[in-house]
Amino acid sequence: MNILIIGAGGREHALAWTLAKSPSVDRIFCAPGNGGIAAVATCVDIDVMDFSGLIGLCRAEEIEFVVVGPEAPLVEGLVDQLTSEGIPAFGPSAAAAQLEGSKGFTKDLCARHNIPTAAYGRFTDVDQAKAYIVQQGAPIVVKADGLAAGKGVIVAQTLDQALIAVDEIFAGAFGAAGAEVVIEECLIGEEASFFALVDGEHCLALASAQDHKPVGDGDVGPNTGGMGAYSPAPVIDDAMHNRIMDEIIRPTVSAMASEGHPFNGVLFAGLMITDKGPELIEYNTRFGDPECQALMSRLDSDLLPALMATADGSLDKIELSWRDEAALVVVMAARGYPGAYNKGSRIRNLDTAGELPGINVFHAGTAKKDEDIIATGGRVLGVTARAPDVALAQSLAYEAVDVIDWPEGFCRRDIGWRAIDRA
Ligand code: AMP
Ligand code: GLY
Secondary structure, rough: OOOEEEEEHHHHHHHHHHHOOOOOOOOOOEOOOOOOOHHHHOOOOOOOOOOHHHHHHHHOOOEEEEOOOOOOHHHOOOOHHHHHHHOEEEEOOOOOOHHHHOHHHHHHHHHHOOOOOOOOEEOOHHHHHHHHHHOOHHHOOEEHHHHHHHHEEEEOOOOOHHHHHHHHHHHHHHHHOOEEEEEEEEOOOOEEEEEEEEEOOOOOEEEEEEEEEEEEEEOEEOOOOOEEEEEEOOOOOHHHHHHHHHHHHHHHHHHEEEEOOEEEEEEEEEEEOOOOOOEEEEEEOOOOOHHHHHHHHHOOOOOOHHHHHHHHHHHHHHHOOOOEEEEEEEEEEOOOOOOOOOOOOEEOOHHHHOOOOEEEEEEEOOOEEEEEEOOOOEEEEEEEEEEEEHHHHHHHHHHHHHHHHHEEEEEOOOOHHHHHHOO
């Protein structure tokens, strides 16, 4: 069958590379795609928010299944539109994507169903928000309610920082996403990501991962979309895995169904593993980027039937097997990211790096120009290694990074340090 992948990042490259191995797939299209995806799919220059353009492409190319990568089209209802056109798709309805699209929605759902998460308040009034902060004390976390590309969260160490954050959010620092503010207790522990496929009723746990959000070595500096990741996350052992499924994932899936907006797609729980156990920091309703690159490197089964089962309710019939190995992704970004950066520099030796054993170089912000690959984004490459353990995966990944000739790029040099310290 022909399938369409929506998105342009490293996550979508990893999904395209994985789905290209499926015996049921004839042709893969990707909108809009990137310079690396073009090697495994036909890239079509349609924006992820151009729903009528995407539906037209589905008709023209006889697409039988659509895989939606990023959150913005999910929250705006792309899957609802595809479904009403009779085109099955991987991803939640707009109503179910509120789990990512509105932090307040998720906090209220957790409160109604006793799902462990930080204590919180929701505010649309500046004075009430500030009074709550003063009453709770610091450290405290201030969040814009809506989608803010991962930037709408301020972990305030002092009352002043928290009060300033409230002013900034209400003054429009994150646009419409900041019409409401959520203020939360600051959780202490180790963060981890947990992924489960969901078909409205059944859940199939995938694997755990950890990412590195800050731009600098040692986890310092401003947050980014993610400078690297690895899977599995050693902090999630079997007992913790079971607690996460029993206390967080399954109760959420039942709650969404019983409240009339069943969740289909992949549920990505951002967790804090505290002294008391797992607590939900936030949900995302799509694969993580770069976590997806690590997960796909470890997957040993055909992904397509599992994604299709999330849409048709048959996930209880699916089993996935995973390589008993670690995978680690080092993100190479344009110098200046997450601030201003230049575009258009040429990247060399990608093929040589990609031929090293255990290595996949997934593209994020690249384009193909004649025979060259050029950088077009902030996060540009995800150099991904698979190896028997995370320390070996780390050294392999950096070997490949050092083969890539791109003076205008940089990466962190310590991806995986927490897992390696623990071993
Ligand atoms: P989010 O965009 O919700 O993933 O938040 C970004 C980052 O802020 C998370 O990865 C955490 O490091 C941190 N964070 C968010 N909420 C909390 C919380 N309640 N307690 C501690 N840290 C938090
Ligand atoms: N790497 C974190 C995210 O995809 O949101």
